[in-house]
Amino acid sequence: MAGSTTKTVYDIFQSMEQGPAPASSTATAQAWLDHHSRALGLFIDGKFVCPADRQRRSLVDCKGGNVCTTVCAVEDDISQCASSAVNGFKAWSSQTCYQRAQVLLKLVSILGLHNKCVSELCELCEASCSPSTLVRLLQYYSSWAQLRDTLITNWKPLGVVAVVVSDDCSLYSLFLKVLPALAMGNSVIVVPGQYTAPPVLLLAQLFTGAGLPAGALNVLTGGDVSLGANVAQNPSISYVTYSGNKQVCDAVMLCKATAGMGIPISVSPCIGATCPFIIFDSADIDSAVDGAIEAAFRKKKEAHWVLCVQENVLDSVVSRLRLRMERMKCVGLRSDEDRVLVDAAVHEAQQQGATLIQSCSAPPSGAQYPPTVVCGTAPASPCVVSPAPGPLLPVLTFRSYTEAVTLGNHSPHGQAASIWTEDLTLAQETAKNLSVGSVWVNSHSVWDPCLPVAGHKDSGTCTDGGQEGMYQFLRPSSSLSPPLPRSSPLPMDYTKFGTGASPVIIPDDSVSAPKSYLQFVGGKTCKSVSGCSIPVQPPEGDGVLAYCPDGGRKDIRNAVEAAIKVQPGWMKKSPSARAQSLYSVAKGLEAKRRDVAASVHIQTGLSVVEAEKEVELSITRLSDWAAYCDKIQGGSLPMPQSGCALSVPEALGVIGVVLPDNNPLLSMVTLLGAAVATGNAVVMVPSQKYPLPALSFIQVLQASDLPAGLVNVISGSRDQLTVALANHSVIKAIWYWGSAEGCQYLQYTCTSPLKTLCLFCQKDKEGKDWTQSHPSLLENLWRNAVQWKSVWIPTA
């Protein structure tokens, strides 16, 4: 009865120690693995496929025991998988919304039956995800599947979506991409990480049992994220989305490897971001300290928390931390290498005068470390800037609310923040001013599919979860072709791109010198910094129609500087004030319609009537955007717990726009309106071929009451200016119409910090029809101009 241990009842009675955790059984999962001979195959076309002669990767549990092996897929497997996914997409997307919803719901009941197998397998693979979480995800997305055509009208699925994750990505984050993709009618190829592979394979099998058509969900396992890049190469794939860490070997590699393939890619680096944990003096300090301990010292933590404490409560926070940590045990690290990193980080912090609070002293070696609070660090110290992978919690102090926000924002990451205060106004103001995607008030690490998760700054280029998270898997049904044609990467020297010399201008013997245009920076018209100009050719080709400034890197720099100065103020303006400013631009265009129409006429060769029609459409488009200003809004979200959950659209900041050749005036005001209506500032590069309408529009901008610097126009060599935009870290997004090389260059370059890219490879005489004003086209534009923030204020 007493078991094999020698501890007597009296011993325990005196020490009151906690017994060993009862070992949980994994028999069901083991039986499933045994059924597959512990060698899992790929899941293609609704069944397990075990190709011979493949390399295998073995999964080892924390005690060193072999769990199973997975196949490393090769090129043949990828093409087989892709053709299956294409068929899967046909079958799945032709089903009705109701049928798709039913499949997701059926999986819920199947999960109920195989609850044990799933949870045991997750535990065995250390990819913890409770079945109730999966059920919540499925139920949430089944309702979206059901109502797709009702609530998201005029959008259609993309086709085959590849979901790629890193080894340390959680099962939850993976399904936060897979399920909405399926719910919207796409077929999905999952490239799971090492630990998530077995559970994903099991769930794919269960999905087939729930009636998912063969090929709608395929799973390819491999050695690392490079498999994701190989999958992306397949021409059947329409979209690649990545979740996981943002290390050079994973996210950045994937972005660089897929550059030039003509495939849009988005990344959610949900792992490893530095997140502030802010405790104000008006907080329930005890709860806040408990929260901090829970967040910072868990074994598999996704964020590196930095504790920011208001100076006047530092003592009470620290004394509570000390007391609460007294009895905590060492936390396991992933490897001995991690231990070396942790030791080095702690040592360095101590050298800089930091003091430690530890529950026990660190064992001399081994892959474990006691929970450690590092007091007296500075924002610049390495354990804050480049945190080590262990149970370390650096503590910073701040004096006032403003300083707290500054501290919280002073990081390249923008994943999440936790703020603790009982003061509602303070909480709301802090939440508003922190540039992070998720704000948890008096709580931390709350995940639910209805909360949109969008990393700001370097923490992501897409939104997952919520209605907002659906649009990455959809495109407006009125758009004819995907923006980028599939291609193979061009051989190009990235260092040489955009360095070609501009044509020189020499005096000739023409009778009347053509007109010279100016560019627009910081609300003033000016020449380029270099003072040079380039000739603009008339539509029929030869000759010189006019001269425009040959802008370069320094012009972009000046424009961005002017833009970032006014953008925060513009974003804070009331939507109706923004609307009035945009109406004033429309009015201004109306006043100058003759001038502008003339520039369209001489530049593009359109007849005067057609040119006037384009001006007319542009006035309407600007008024459309003015009207949209107070219609673009977030809302409250239906969380399963009680409290107040908000999603708020926020401006990205400064957007760089390289304008298309088609409809040079209309396309410019359409993009300008989308960016400015949502609170952004723009730096626009007019089409190199047809710059004059944009340059003559400057007089309208000058006369409008838009703040000086909000809209900047810089003309010149497209490639050279593209390089300048790509290499300015303040610019958060680039919308690009241009060459295939330009697209490839941007995809390759804009990885650190991440920029949101909207790329369009334009060829002669085709491309987007800007005269269309279909609502989903405009919606697509403004959705690209905002980033979402979710704020969660739980109540009892």
Next chain:
Amino acid sequence: KCSHCRLFVFLSMWALDLEWISNIRVNTQAVLKRAQHIQGQKICRNQWQAAWLLKGVTCIDLTTLAGDDTPSNVHRLCLKAIQPVRYDLLKKMDMHNKGVTTAAVCVYPSRVADAVMLLKNSNLPVASVATGFPAGQTPLETRLQEVRRAVADGATEIDIVINRTLALTGQWKAMFDEIRQFREACGDAHMKTILAVGELGTFTNVYKASMVAMMAGSDFIKTSTGKEAVNATYPVAIVMARAIRNYFLRTGHKVGFKPAGGIRTAQECLVWLALIKEELGNDWLSPHLFRLGASSLLADIERQIYHYVTGQYAAYNELPIA
């Protein structure tokens, strides 16, 4: 063990710090979440469970507070308190000579004399509720008189109830003064202050009342009388335990904690012990600083211990009744 508090009383060290009280903030949902977390922890098994349950037994204030209490059922209660778990069961675990008794017997003032007489030959203290239990809605003079009388009859632990009217209207100074008078009336007897948390409205009030009670010299703070609609819950216990911790951090003085009311099963007893261990540490896992006010809990614990020792589930008639 009460010498330090007498010393404090003597030196009038107990002081009310109203600024401290006014800065107190409690976030209800965070507390509820914490309670859920503690409840969700795995329960220990085998000899660990047996040992923890026996620890629970030694922390019980075995209580009868009913209108129909007579010397005979108080007699039975006292005997049960002295031998709370069947001797043969204890012997099998080698715990028969380790002094496993309940912490005290708790009765109404009129029954104190009976209990004292019956427990004369054991070390078990007799606790008495007082001060107009359970409502506290009697004049201060009679409430003080009740305390003095119970002490005179031989009770060495007095469970007083606070004046909820004062707490709910934020008259912390008046409440402090009242408790101070009870403290003086208790003399050498231990004073446990019942906050009646079910009637305080908010966790913030519970925290503040706990603080005032401790500042006024309580040896224990106790959740409830067992007569309110809401009794000892885990979230409220977390709030009170945090108040105790906070008080300890500021003064270095350890105040005890006593949940009471509605604690009936061995399972709950284990959660309570885990909660105390987690929030306050091992120091508080002794009758000196932790009590469980309960009447029917003991029977369930005894059944669990019976199961641990024999592998069988006992019928209630196999175990002695209280």
